Amino acid sequence: MEALIDQLKSLALTEALPFILKAVGALVLWFAGRTVIVGFQRVLNLALQKRQLDATLIRYIESLFVGSLTILLLLAILGMMGVETTSFAALLAAAGIAIGTAWSGLLSNFAAGVFLLVLRPFRVGDEISAGGATGIVQEIGLFATTIDTGDNLRISVGNGRMFGDNIINFTHHPYRKVTIRVPLMHGVDVATMIRALEERMAVVPGVQEQPAPSVEVVEFTAAGPVLGVGAFCKSTQAGPTQAALFQAVAEFLLASGYAVPLPAAPQPIAKAS
Numbered sequence: 440m441e442a443l444i445d446q447l448k449s450l451a452l453t454e455a456l457p458f459i460l461k462a463v464g465a466l467v468l469w470f471a472g473r474t475v476i477v478g479f480q481r482v483l484n485l486a487l488q489k490r491q492l493d494a495t496l497i498r499y500i501e502s503l504f505v506g507s508l509t510i511l512l513l514l515a516i517l518g519m520m521g522v523e524t525t526s527f528a529a530l531l532a533a534a535g536i537a538i539g540t541a542w543s544g545l546l547s548n549f550a551a552g553v554f555l556l557v558l559r560p561f562r563v564g565d566e567i568s569a570g571g572a573t574g575i576v577q578e579i580g581l582f583a584t585t586i587d588t589g590d591n592l593r594i595s596v597g598n599g600r601m602f603g604d605n606i607i608n609f610t611h612h613p614y615r616k617v618t619i620r621v622p623l624m625h626g627v628d629v630a631t632m633i634r635a636l637e638e639r640m641a642v643v644p645g646v647q648e649q650p651a652p653s654v655e656v657v658e659f660t661a662a663g664p665v666l667g668v669g670a671f672c673k674s675t676q677a678g679p680t681q682a683a684l685f686q687a688v689a690e691f692l693l694a695s696g697y698a699v700p701l702p703a704a705p706q707p708i709a710k711a712s
Contacts, residue, residue: 644680668688
């Protein structure tokens with residue numbers, strides 16, 4: 440029994456104690472390394488902001504450097520634990536085809552992110568519609584673009600899908616046009632209605648004087664003509680301006696005794712006698 444206890448003590452001193460010391464050292468190295476990385480990220484952010492770089496480029500560079508430093512930190516921890524990191528390189532080389540296939544999506548997203556930064560179809564803060572999502576761009580990351588929707592949802596879309604889809608940038612230009620449709624009944628004085636609506640649209644909050652608002656016939660239906668009421672506004676104020684246009688048109692039509700045109704009744708088909 441005493442011999443067994445002596446063997447256990449010897450095993451603890453020769454095997455367990457060094458492992459515990461390595462594990463404690465690895466934890467200390469991890470927390471110290473993360474502290475250094477966070478500090479480096481803050482310094483890098485301040486340095487890039489002093490150079491007045493674009494916010495999109497700043498966040499992308501931060502993600503790239505933080506990810507690289509974290510990988511180096513993990514390799515250092517593995518080396519401290521006695522794991523031969525060179526074996527991992529040999530393993531990656533042997534399984535290169537399988538890893539390349541598994542990471543093809545990530546690599547394509549990474550490459551697409553680089554092209555998004557170089558070509559700049561949109562920036563952080565722009566309102567866009569791409570990859571099945573519509574909202575304000577919060578970040579262009581290494582592999583995905585983060586978008587906040589109008590109903591306060593956060594969507595992350597892969598850069599590959601984002602770059603491969605049609606990208607609609609609503610805030611690229613300083614102003615944009617919003618249009619609403621107003622159906623009329625046959626017999627209405629269209630010319631008088633157009634002039635009155637143009638005067639009313641000119642005083643709607645958010646509508647720009649130049650280019651001037653426009654009202655024109657855009658379609659003829661069985662019930663009557665359809666007017667298209669269009670006005671230009673600041674790109675960032677498109678939603679409130681369109682709501683103000685709807686309210687102004689509704690008030691105008693109510694004051695003018697507007698009646699909703701009814702759909703035309705289907706004509707009976709005459710039967711051959």
